[in-house]
Structures are given as C-alpha cells and as structure tokens.
C-alpha cells in the first residue's frame with residue numbers, strides 16, 4: 578500500500594475538533610450550550626448509524642443533543658409541527674432532518690420549513706443562495722469537509738480543474754459552489770458531470786482534482802483518471818460481503834486499480850466520512866453563536 582498517498586480523514590477531523598472545542602469553551606463561558614436536534618423518520622439502517630454517531634459526538638464534545646425518532650408512516654404535517662416547535666425553541670440551535678425521507682414526504686417542503694438560522698446542513702434555499710452568491714451563512718458539511726482535507730494535506734485548489742461527478746443537493750452541487758468561491762482555498766475551474774453527461778470519461782480524464790459523488794460502487798476506473806490526479810471518493814456503498822455484517826462499504830472509485838496512478842486519494846472508509854460530522858459540529862457551534870449575537 579502506498580501509504581503516503583492516502584488522504585485520511587481522521588487527523589483532519591481531529592484538527593477541526595480542536596478548533597470546535599476552543600469555540601465551544603468560549604460559548605459556554607458566555608452561558609450558551611449549543612444544542613443540535615436530529616430528526617430521523619423511518620428505519621433506514623445506514624441513517625440510524627449516522628444519526629447515532631451525530632448524537633454521540635455531540636455528547637463527547639459537551640454539546641447538547643437530541644434525536645427525534647419518528648415512525649416510517651409519520652404524516653408530513655406531524656413532521657412540520659415538530660420542526661416548527663424546534664424553530665421556536667431558543668434552547669435549540671441546530672436542526673437536522675436526516676435524508677432520505679420516506680416517499681410520502683415532500684423533502685423540499687420539509688427543508689423549506691427548517692428555519693434558515695438553524696439549518697446546519699446548508700439545505701435551506703436562503704442558505705444555498707447565500708453560498709452561491711459568495712456570502713455563506715453556513716457551509717455544506719461534506720463539501721466543506723473535503724475542502725478541509727485538501728487544505729490539511731496542502732493540495733492546491735486555485736486554478737486547478739476540479740471535476741465533480743454527481744449533482745445531488747447534498748454533495749455535488751454544493752461542492753461545485755464551494756470550489757467556485759473566490760478565495761485561495763477554492764478558485765477552481767469546475768466541471769459537474771451527471772447521469773446524462775456525454776463522454777463522461779473524456780471529462781474525468783481532464784481532472785486535476787476528481788470528486789466522485791454519484792453513489793455507484795467502484796464506478797471510477799483507472800482509465801478514467803489522469804496520471805497524478807488527486808481523487809476524492811465520497812461514495813459509501815453497501816455491497817454484499819461474506820463477513821459477519823453481511824456487507825462491506827465501498828466507495829465510488831475502484832480504489833485498488835486507481836491508486837497506482839494518482840498523486841493522492843481518500844480511502845473508503847476513513848477518508849471523507851469522518852469529516853461530515855466534524856463539520857456538522859462546527860456548524861452547530863457557529864449557528865448557536867450567531868443566534869446569541871456572539872462572535873467566535
């Protein structure tokens with residue numbers, strides 16, 4: 578294994594947690610204990626794991642946290658009522674509605690009801706607009722975590738051709754917008770590819786930084802990657818495996834075959850994964866500070 582090529586997320590997340598802890602102490606000294614409420618509707622096994630990790634991390638850092646578990650058949654109206662209560666509760670600073678939601682619930686409508694000041698995902702249209710216009714209120718968690726990885730490992734972004742595969746509202750689109758920001762840790766030339774892109778491999782082969790975020794196991798093959806590229810794998814695909822759990826986690830990149838060609842690559846698991854929660858904690862503290870008129 579070419580160990581020095583691996584962009585591991587854990588040391589980057591630890592670096593973020595140090596900053597988060599400092600900011601948290603500052604807030605606590607002013608009498609504010611940030612609180613995040615996570616809402617999970619239904620029984621999706623992967624979502625359950627993510628949600629419990631979020632609560633554990635809050636507790637470990639000394640923040641308040643609550644998880645609202647709702648049955649799969651919860652009416653949309655009930656979910657909107659719960660969100661309205663959280664919006665109106667000054668003791669609660671951050672609201673995260675875990676996605677995906679069951680089919681009978683209109684995701685866009687729900688995300689519109691989360692007060693933008695408490696939106697720790699950067700999903701509300703006001704916050705998406707602020708990001709796109711270059712004045713972000715909060716940063717989208719996974720894309721911001723990817724920027725932190727590139728910063729930590731001193732990989733320049735400015736002027737590079739960054740190619741994002743996937744146009745989801747969670748990763749692809751906000752990632753493209755972060756890479757386009759006018760600052761030294763962005764200023765990339767950005768191409769976004771998706772399921773209807775013609776000659777996808779022709780585009781990926783021109784990437785200096787290739788970000789795979791379309792949720793298809795081992796989709797990016799070695800012949801789709803330029804020699805010396807930096808590859809970020811956002812994929813978390815469960816595939817059947819002959820082990821105790823019955824499944825294994827694999828990324829969107831064919832890691833073993835791509836590794837010899839690249840300058841650097843994030844592993845799955847252990848790459849981008851640890852960053853999402855670290856950035857979520859950071860966002861929760863930042864919004865709690867803003868809601869209390871405190872500069873941290």
Ligand code: GUN
Pocket residue numbers: 673674675676677698718719747853
């Ligand atoms: N589901 C998968 N990733 C995320 C995320 O970052 N935020 C929310 N709210 N749901 C998700």
